Amino acid sequence: MSVRTDRIGLAGPAVNGSGPPFDVPDDAELAVLTLDRPAELNPLDHDAIRALRAALVTLDADPRVRAIALTGAGRAFSAGGDMKKYRSLQRDPVGFPAFLGDLHALLGEIGAAGTPVIALVNGVAVAGGIELLLGCDFAIAAESARIGDAHLPYGQMGGGGSLTLLPRAVGPARARELVFTGRLLPATEALEWGLVSRVVPDADLRAAGIGIARGIAARSPLAVAHAKRTLNAAYWEGTAVTAGLRLERETASRYCLTSNDAQEGLAAFAEKRSPSFTGT
Numbered sequence: 173m174s175v176r177t178d179r180i181g182l183a184g185p186a187v188n189g190s191g192p193p194f195d196v197p198d199d200a201e202l203a204v205l206t207l208d209r210p211a212e213l214n215p216l217d218h219d220a221i222r223a224l225r226a227a228l229v230t231l232d233a234d235p236r237v238r239a240i241a242l243t244g245a246g247r248a249f250s251a252g253g254d255m256k257k258y259r260s261l262q263r264d265p266v267g268f269p270a271f272l273g274d275l276h277a278l279l280g281e282i283g284a285a286g287t288p289v290i291a292l293v294n295g296v297a298v299a300g301g302i303e304l305l306l307g308c309d310f311a312i313a314a315e316s317a318r319i320g321d322a323h324l325p326y327g328q329m330g331g332g333g334s335l336t337l338l339p340r341a342v343g344p345a346r347a348r349e350l351v352f353t354g355r356l357l358p359a360t361e362a363l364e365w366g367l368v369s370r371v372v373p374d375a376d377l378r379a380a381g382i383g384i385a386r387g388i389a390a391r392s393p394l395a396v397a398h399a400k401r402t403l404n405a406a407y408w409e410g411t412a413v414t415a416g417l418r419l420e421r422e423t424a425s426r427y428c429l430t431s432n433d434a435q436e437g438l439a440a441f442a443e444k445r446s447p448s449f450t451g452t
Contacts, residue, residue: 175223176208176245176341177231180382186390194390200238202385203231204378210246215254216332217299218267221274225281232285235451238389238396240285241381242308243292244301250318252299255326275300275332279307283404286397288388292381293368295370298322298356303330305367306337309400312384313359313368314377320356333447340407342366392433392449398423 182200185193205227207214214220224242233239244250261268282289291297291304291311295449299320302373305311305319313319321338322338323330330338330351342365349355359371390395396399404424406416428434 173223174207174209174217174220174444175227176206177227178204178206179237180204180385180438182382182386182389184386186193186386193446196386196389196449197449199236200386200389202239202382202389203227203234204241204242204243204381205231205235207242207244207250210244210248212254213248213251213296214244214246214301215257216250216252216270216275216304217254217257218274219322221271221278225274225278228278228281228285228289232287235393237287238393239381239385240287240289241292241385242289242304243294243381246295247316248295248301249291249293249297250301250304251296252301252303252322253332255296258328272331275303279303279333279337280408282307282309283408284401286393286400288396288400290381290384291368292377293317293319293359294374294377296356299328299330300332302367303333303337306333306341306378309404311368312377312380313362313371314374315359315371316374317359317362317368317371318356319359319362320354321351322354324351325354390439390446392431392447393451394431394433394449395427395437398427 180194180202182202183198184196186196222403230380231240291308293311293313293315297305299322302321321330321334346365362368363371402420405419433449437447
């Protein structure tokens with residue numbers, strides 16, 4: 173099996189910054205999808221991409237799953253495509269475009285899912301690995317992480333999203349530097365460039381993911397889904413500011429005027445208690 177799924181219970185208090193704790197529902201879970209071919213540095217071959225797509229559909233539809241994390245087994249997040257398989261795949265005029273199409277579909281489905289998807293970058297993330305990272309909502313890196321494009325040193329070029337998504341994440345000049353040189357960024361530099369949102373000791377990576385997932389689980393899942401999809405609309409569709417503001421206004425109006433969770437949050441604040449969200 174190229175992808176392993178683990179589910180971790182999140183029940184307990186989640187602290188919102190320095191404020192009071194918010195209760196997490198008893199059934200709330202973090203689903204961890206692990207690329208599980210550590211000896212080959214977790215290649216993103218067609219089987220792995222199909223498995224990730226199928227798992228994402230199942231987990232996003234499960235109301236118990238409040239966050240999804242992607243990580244790799246062993247010393248790599250993912251070193252990209254399977255170079256051995258590429259020798260035949262890149263001679264297949266039907267199979268190779270289909271492979272890239274499924275990878276693009278996976279990235280789009282991660283962005284469109286209502287459940288937040290977090291990359292837990294535990295080591296090398298290059299080529300297809302950085303493309304998977306860029307598709308996630310945000311990333312946490314272990315101190316040992318090394319992140320880059322690394323297609324050109326082997327006569328390859330990005331086709332799974334890095335040439336489109338990387339400039340949007342770090343700016344065009346920095347993206348060109350990474351692409352043209354093949355340089356790998358250490359975790360601290362990836363943080364400075366905005367590729368990851370925080371860096372933690374290797375031993376604390378999963379715990380950091382659980383902590384963030386616990387904070388997400390204390391929120392209304394309906395509000396989280398609406399916020400995520402509105403945030404991602406401009407990123408994925410290139411929405412103009414005026415169109416983005418219109419989408420935000422329409423989504424916020426619909427949610428606040430029609431949802432039970434919006435009213436429950438206001439009532440909990442007024443009554444100085446933890447809210448009890450139902451996702452409705």
